Amino acid sequence: MNKVGLGISPSQSWHRDLAALIDHIRMRNFPEVLHETLKHLVSFDTILVATYKHSFKPIVVLSDHPQRMSATLAKYINEVYILDPLFNAIRNGVNGGVYRLREIAPDSFESTEYYRSCYHEFDLVDEIILIVPLENDVVFTVSLGRKSSLGSITRAERNTLNSVFPVISALVHQFWIAQSSEYVHDEQARNSMEYALSTFGSGVLTKREQEITGLILQGHSSKSIAQLLDISAGTVKVHRKNIHARLNTSTQSELFSMFLGHLTSLANG
Numbered sequence: 001m002n003k004v005g006l007g008i009s010p011s012q013s014w015h016r017d018l019a020a021l022i023d024h025i026r027m028r029n030f031p032e033v034l035h036e037t038l039k040h041l042v043s044f045d046t047i048l049v050a051t052y053k054h055s056f057k058p059i060v061v062l063s064d065h066p067q068r069m070s071a072t073l074a075k076y077i078n079e080v081y082i083l084d085p086l087f088n089a090i091r092n093g094v095n096g097g098v099y100r101l102r103e104i105a106p107d108s109f110e111s112t113e114y115y116r117s118c119y120h121e122f123d124l125v126d127e128i129i130l131i132v133p134l135e136n137d138v139v140f141t142v143s144l145g146r147k148s149s150l151g152s153i154t155r156a157e158r159n160t161l162n163s164v165f166p167v168i169s170a171l172v173h174q175f176w177i178a179q180s181s182e183y184v185h186d187e188q189a190r191n192s193m194e195y196a197l198s199t200f201g202s203g204v205l206t207k208r209e210q211e212i213t214g215l216i217l218q219g220h221s222s223k224s225i226a227q228l229l230d231i232s233a234g235t236v237k238v239h240r241k242n243i244h245a246r247l248n249t250s251t252q253s254e255l256f257s258m259f260l261g262h263l264t265s266l267a268n269g
Contacts, residue, residue: 026178046145056185101127109219113256
């Protein structure tokens with residue numbers, strides 16, 4: 001098989017795909033053509049193309065997740081994206097490029113209740129993400145999911161994506177110039193999610209405890225939180241103990257459930 005992903009120089013297929021991308025560069029179906037191009041370069045089971053901006057709700061541009069996963073995807077987009085590693089990496093200013101999810105995720109992400117109850121439902125063993133910063137603080141992302149049958153991305157496939165990323169990034173920029181008006185982020189959703197995170201535990205937790213609670217829910221260990229906030233790990237552990245005592249919780253699962261309840265109460269209020 002003559003794939004760039006096998007470490008072979010760009011083939012005639014790549015040139016045909018590139019020509020097709022250029023032909024569709026200002027069309028609404030450019031993401032579908034990009035999907036087909038990536039399938040010829042690397043192996044993956046699922047694709048999710050989305051845009052992010054500040055704390056706005058992400059916009060799904062393209063998804064091929066199975067129908068049975070639609071409820072989980074909707075839960076991510078509408079509720080828990082604010083805890084997601086990609087969302088938070090973008091909000092913290094990650095540079096454009098090609099990343100594995102585990103490279104940008106907090107150190108204890110896979111032990112979070114969010115991972116177990118939501119992300120784990122996608123049944124992925126690896127996720128490779130192309131991050132393209134655009135104008136007006138919008139970030140265009142392409143997430144390629146791999147299940148156990150494919151395993152982790154190979155070095156050759158990673159090198160392939162790195163080599164074509166500048167071209168894909170340039171094409172995405174041109175697509176966005178033509179089509180950005182079709183993808184407008186919801187200002188109300190941004191405000192409500194920022195409010196949800198800032199008010200969780202309000203009146204019960206201190207501001208520092210609220211900050212640490214948010215980091216716990218995202219998947220940061222005590223060591224990671226200590227580094228981020230420039231305090232000792234021992235101090236973080238004391239805060240964690242106080243948080244559970246004040247909220248009458250004992251596990252992260254209970255903390256996560258309480259946060260979801262907080263989101264629901266705000267939405268219904």
